[in-house]
Amino acid sequence: MEKDKTEVQLNYYRSKLLPYAYNIVGDSMEAEDVVQEILNKYLIRPVEGVMNIEAYLVKAVINRSINQKKLLRNRKEQYLGEWLPTPVFTENGIYSQADQKPIIEYSLMVLLERLNPTERAVFILKEAFNYTHREIAETLELQTDHCRQLLKRAKQKLQSKLRSEKKLDETEQKLLRDLSTAILSADLSKIEEILSAEVVCLSDGGNKVSAARNRIVGKVRVLKLLKAIYGKYLLPSTQIVYTTVNYKPAILYLLEKHIYRCIVFEIEGSQIKRFYVLVNPDKLQRLNTDYRKSIDR
Structure with missing residues (x-):
């Protein structure tokens, strides 16, 4: 009975603390480690005289997250190419159980x-x-x-x-489907219609997966990248899933239920203004964990 009570209490604190850590650190797995570290310290050695335990834990997580972000910034200096934040599902998985409203797009x-x-x-x-x-x-x-x-x-x-949270609407989902269809069918006029004239792409493969190291700007250069993504870099039997991460429309590319690429889009009106390609497996770890849990239910 006491164990169940403790578990409920920990889940409550974890749901409150995760958004602070994730927003500050920008890396979901690192943020979860920060929260767990603070909770472990509290369980092992409770601080006497604390009137508001939640406020105490929040302050501890915030300051520990700042220190962790400083360490990550040092690591970024050795990182190949662009460093992008790790995306998270906000409609299912561990972050759906957290206090979602403060999670940043x-x-x-x-x-x-x-x-x-x-x-x-x-x-x-x-x-x-x-x-x-x-x-x-x-x-x-x-x-x-x-x-x-x-x-x-x-x-x-x-x-x-900050913008308010929102789910992937039908218009955005149709736009992403139209983009995929247009690339696969080599419909250049449709692709040009969907992409903004100043479209920008940032990719993150880290030191583990080949990816564009510099940002790609303009329709012509971005189109070449998209052709490669849907051509030589599209693994056989790939499953394509349209979803939302951090309140932004996204496409997941899966092989045998494992996400090997995630593209997050920024849409203005009826055009794609900017998108982010994540192929570093470390950045996809949380998405993969939560995706597997969602399909195993």
Whole structure:
């Protein structure tokens, strides 16, 4: 009975803590490790005199996440090509059990990489979790005025804001299907109609899988990449699944129920403005875990 009570309590805390860690770290598996580390410390050696355990754990996770992000930024210097955040399912899997509302959409997660870890934490606490400047200062143990300056600097770097969550709608799903069909049938006019004139593609294969190391800009160059993805890089018997990750439309490419590529799209109106190709297996680990669980139910 006591074990069941503890498990329920841990699941509750985990659902509250994961969005903080994931938004700050930008890597789902690293974020989960941070949360588990803090929870383990709390279980092994509970802190006496803590009036609000949840607030204590949130503060611990936030500051541990900032430190972890600093370590990741150092690792990025040795990383081949673009470093993209790990996408997560928000409709099923571990993050569907978390407090979803604060989880940031994918395109903004990419932009957040422009910020240093402290700027990122300040921006997320203010914009995603509605913290006051005083609450941010107390959490990060900084001066309130300094937090205001960090937020201002972060917004200047981003020139963006949080958007509300949404699921993949029929129009977006049709657009992705039309793109796939057009590429497979070599319908160049249809492809040009779907792609924005300034379309941009970023790919992440890390040190493990071959991928474009620099961003690709413009219809002509992007079209060459898409032809390769649906040509020589499309494995035989590939299953294509249309879904949503981080509130953005996405296509999953699976072989024997294993995701080997995920493309996340940013759509404006009826055109694709930007997309992100993830083939680094480390970045697809959480998606694969949650996908397998969803089809095994």
